[in-house]
Amino acid sequence: MAEKITAEQRTEFGKGAARRIRREDKIPAVVYGHGSDPIHVTLPGHDTMMALKHGGANALLDLQIDGTSQLALTKQVQIDPIRRVIEHVDFVAVRRGEKVTVDVPIHVVGEAGPETLVVTENATVQIEAEATNIPEYFEVSVEGAEIGTLIHASDLDMPSGSTLLADPELLIVNVTQQRSEEALEAELEEAEAEAGIERDEAEAETEAAEGAEGGDTEAAAEGDSGE
Known part of the structure; x- marks a missing residue:
């Protein structure tokens, strides 16, 4: 209303x-x-x-x-x-009875199954609806959803008189496997190691060069001291 x-x-x-x-x-x-x-x-x-x-x-x-x-x-x-x-x-x-094109928000509710991660791939979906009967939002339940659950635009419950304009195969919600802290830490360490290879080599070359310069300086100092 x-x-x-x-x-x-x-x-x-x-x-x-x-x-x-x-x-x-x-x-x-x-x-x-x-x-x-x-x-x-x-x-x-x-x-x-x-x-x-x-x-x-x-x-x-x-x-x-x-x-x-x-x-x-x-x-x-x-x-x-x-x-x-x-x-x-x-x-x-x-006007009353007139149809309009609108983007309607997606509200995800419920708790998916264990070790899952719920990803909202699209936060809105486009529909054509009567101006006086536009849904405030589409409620999408993931209660108990298992890993691999996919919810598409075609799965949404359209109100009477409304037409889905978005691609029916548009992915709305994707329930994937939750990534453990160990897996995330392993990936982080791997990324740091990959980034550190070049950095370590460069640092090693710098340290070697500095060490050589330092050795020459010390040798010269010892020679001066002997004189």
Whole structure:
């Protein structure tokens, strides 16, 4: 379900206007789509943040703009990397019943069998779905999965009315054998040994050269002392 958010249409643009909007705990946003001009709006900060959090990467909002309702699909959210607050949101205008192309996140749950390593090969999968029926994520269970288990895009449970656009053979999760500490240490030692061969030879040559120079110096010093 799309969460209703009251939006204010805005006519001021630019960095200065955006800063003023954010100081008021609001968020500047733009709604694109359907061949019409972009709609620039201001959204309530807290309510929008919660709606986007609940809806996930493809959150659908019902924007109330000047008394009219506009369904808007989230396309890009800009977040301040320091303060972790929403700075701007881009939406795409959609209609009920309309199908859209989206990338849906993968959530892996469960505990695989002993001595296994679960690798998520692809974190999202592309599908076509009705704008009002986009899954928040695909849940993939690896409970009890054994070594060699492979989960492909074709194994995902598509919601009614949705179509998988990704290659059905796209590998989503790979359950492999867990590598023991001994194996990792052995590989590390082998890598260090391989890297150290050239380094040791170079060091040996340097030490030999330094030793020869040192011997000549000592011999000269002893000769001087004898005189």
